[in-house]
Amino acid sequence: MKLLERLQNEVLTADGAIGTVLYSYGLEYCHEEMNVQRPELIEKIHREYIAAGADIIQTNSYGANAIKLARYGLENDVVKLNTAAIALAKKAAADGGQYVLATIGGIRGIRKSDVTLDDILAVVKEQAEALIAGQPDGILLETYYDFEELTETVKLVRSLTQLPIVAQVSMHEPGVLQNGLSLNDAFAELEALGANIVGVNCRLGPHHTIQAFETVELPKNAFMSAYPNASLLDIEEGRVVYESEIDYYAKAAVELRNQGVRLIGGCCGTTPKHIQAVKAALTELSPVTAKDAKEQPVVKMRDAEPREQQPLHEKAKTERSIIVELDTPRHLEIEGFMEGSRQLYAAGADVVMMADNSLASPRISNIAMGALLKEEGIRPLTHLTCRDRNLIGLQSHLMGLNALGIHDILAVTGDPTKVGDFPGAASVYDVSSMELISLIKQLNEGISFSGKPLRKKANFSVAAAFNPNVRVLDRAVARLEKKIEHGADYFISQPVYTKEKIVEIYEATKHLETPIYIGIMPVTSHKSAQFLHHEVPGIKLSEDALARMEACGDDKERATAEGIAIAKELVEVAAQYFNGIYLITPFLRYDMTLELMKYIHQLDEQKKGVQA
Known part of the structure; x- marks a missing residue:
């Protein structure tokens, strides 16, 4: 049975973080390179999540695009690393029949100047084509803070394949994207663009993720997903850590299901133990087919006070x-x-x-x-x-x-x-x-x-x-x-x-x-004129002005008068x-x-x- 057919009648469990497990092994370099450098380790992580009960696993390809790989000098290895990623995940899932989602990660945060949208779409196309060639069960687009980037990526991927698309936003604040768009409206727009599953991952822990979904209506033609972090992050001795109460995370998964979410996994800080607890908590539960979403809190916005002076x-x-x-x-x-x-x-x-x-x-x-x-x-x-x-x-x-x-x-x-x-x-x-x-x-x-x-x-x-x-x-x-x-x-x-x-x-x-x-x-002087002309980038005085200031010599009053003239x-x-x-x-x-x-x-x- 295909993924979307299963979701019609079941709440499915996805895997958790791959990066968190690799960090626990002391591997802090390019995680996607491990697909070819340490393939046995990546396959082992996949199998651990499967053993924990995951119905769905994702490829180790989150940052396997040319822009992110360029940090490590691996921008020419996009096809090789993504091909290996899909092969390893499918190999691990072959015996149990788990679904494999090919993962593509967001690139932009708030800062947009480092890379243009056209550049992003070019590298996403290269990555997506390599992943699609490996015949996954769907495409997972995750950790998108920039909604424009996500919508354009959904359009691009939909033009390349009819595979199910999971489109997940990331939020700084529960229920609202960084551009001020509500999560409910964002899901509606993604659904209209062709996303089959719309959801949330990263940044927020279980509490705030649940809070975000409370104001979301059930989509008409799509399902919802949630991959919360294990908790809010903390820093200990220079390392990122997450509080990790397994039972709490499992109870949160039930609350997410109560909000209509049908695909539940984990993001940063989660491990196979979290997924095992989630699977156990969700096993006997059927999907929610109706809910009364809370009204989005309306903040009465005061208009800006009029200025005394004209702008x-x-x-x-x-x-x-x-x-x-x-x-x-x-x-x-x-x-x-x-x-x-x-x-x-x-x-x-x-x-x-x-x-x-x-x-x-x-x-x-x-x-x-x-x-x-x-x-x-x-x-x-x-x-x-x-x-x-x-x-x-x-x-x-x-x-x-x-x-x-x-x-x-x-x-x-x-x-x-x-x-x-x-x-x-x-x-x-x-x-x-x-x-x-x-x-x-x-x-x-x-x-x-x-x-x-x-x-x-x-x-x-x-x-x-x-x-x-x-x-x-x-x-x-x-x-x-x-x-x-x-x-x-x-x-x-x-x-x-x-x-x-x-x-x-x-x-x-x-x-x-x-x-x-x-x-x-x-x-103010010939020296300042020379400095501006010769040393300040982009500023050039006329030859006439330079000559006039030079004629003033060391006479400060004359130089001032000439400068004003x-x-x-x-x-x-x-x-x-x-x-x-x-x-x-x-x-x-x-x-x-x-x-x-x-x-x-x-x-x-x-x-x-x-x-x-």
């Missing part, structure tokens, strides 16, 4: 808008920064922008300085880098900003630590700047990074960085378009030092509706083409920025006079 991306669409940047101090004396901020804001800046430990060197926290500015009625804009915080820290930081009423954010990748004061420090980079933009916009929908409701919508206006100082501007513009797709509200450019570049930027971006703030930073010439061109101007204050010299702001206002008044 920058809205203002820059129709009128002049000025962002000024002032670096927070690298020491504990803050009065100079505060006085500069007061004067710049009083002179007409829309916001005072603060970097997030620029050049990977520690400065006073911009969230702290932003709070101090806000107390004085000055609107802050804070950078947020991917470098310094993991996902936990990023969400916590953003929630804190929202609580403080700081809603203007520039999401950036962040300079690598090797350029800063602590070159040996770790760079985090859990996500890219594009992914961070998407996650911030998810908070604006009232959904946390893990998919959990936040009870209130955040209200962030998100800027993205734009580097126009590249050889091929079209590529930089294509990157802008991708950032717009991720949710960028407007762009702030790196400093531009030639009038021709400003015009080029306008011509290359005039098709975009998303505003751009053009960066202008006055140089050059910047005014750039401002004049930028103001013709762009409403948004971004003035970068060099070395806390806010007197220079004030002079440029005064000049911008003069240009605008002259323009109004001409139009009148």
Whole structure:
């Protein structure tokens, strides 16, 4: 009898974790390579699960795709390792007639920038074809946090075979995926795409897995599966461990059956002993054919509180808008920064922008300085880098900003630590700047990074960085378009030092509706001009500007005046083409920025006079 026919009238027991057993043997390298290096051991694990009562076993092929195998230099062994995986499982199941599911594991987590969806589907196709050639009883797609990846994978696999497909999501929070979709809705979508069995595995232990299924209706044309972890994970002496109460796990299997689950196995931390207990607990039980699902808890979402000021991306669409940047101090004396901020804001800046430990060197926290500015009625804009915080820290930081009423954010990748004061420090980079933009916009929908409701919508206006100082501007513009797709509200450019570049930027971006703030930073000396021109990637001054700064020699006052004069010439061109101007204050010299702001206002008044 085929698998789906059995599930019509029975609750079946699947196997547990293969990786957990291999870890217990001290094998922490590429587990899929054991299919050819230690085939007798893999077959032994399969037979142990069969002896424990498993009706279904899965192949040892979870990470046997070219992307994951590349970590071990085995990307060219995909066919060999998957062929061996299916052969070993079928050999072990031959005597007892157990079903064999060919396993394909998810690749993406929250971070999506490392590999494209097209790349994922290409390697999945290669793996799936190798597994299907071994004639399994079905395909098991497991541990998918990214729902887009899973839905596209289901479509791909269904195009390759009519074998039963088991599609299992993984959740950070019970009952909801990381994109905020409910488990019930996710199952309905997977069923519609052709999955025959829809379920959950990994991350959550039995308690939270049961809790997740309580809000799920019985699918109309599919069955449900559950492979919980043995418990929530813990760390002991650097090793991942799981609490392992066998009787508790068996009772949980009965509760899962009561929620309508018909295929029950185990994920991380489970062993043949867990499966033996599950089999014993389920043996006399028939499937549940009707249930009253609990209503999905409705979290009343408060709308984001309206901002007092107009969002920058809205203002820059129709009128002049000025962002000024002032670096927070690298020491504990803050009065100079505060006085500069007061004067710049009083002179007409829309916001005072603060970097997030620029050049990977520690400065006073911009969230702290932003709070101090806000107390004085000055609107802050804070950078947020991917470098310094993991996902936990990023969400916590953003929630804190929202609580403080700081809603203007520039999401950036962040300079690598090797350029800063602590070159040996770790760079985090859990996500890219594009992914961070998407996650911030998810908070604006009232959904946390893990998919959990936040009870209130955040209200962030998100800027993205734009580097126009590249050889091929079209590529930089294509990157802008991708950032717009991720949710960028407007762009702030790196400093531009030639009038021709400003015009080029306008011509290359005039098709975009998303505003751009053009960066202008006055140089303060010939040495600083040389440094920017020769050592800062992507920045080039004109030959005329270099010559003019060189002519100033060591005369500081003359150099300041010339630097402002050059910047005014750039401002004049930028103001013709762009409403948004971004003035970068060099070395806390806010007197220079004030002079440029005064000049911008003069240009605008002259323009109004001409139009009148």
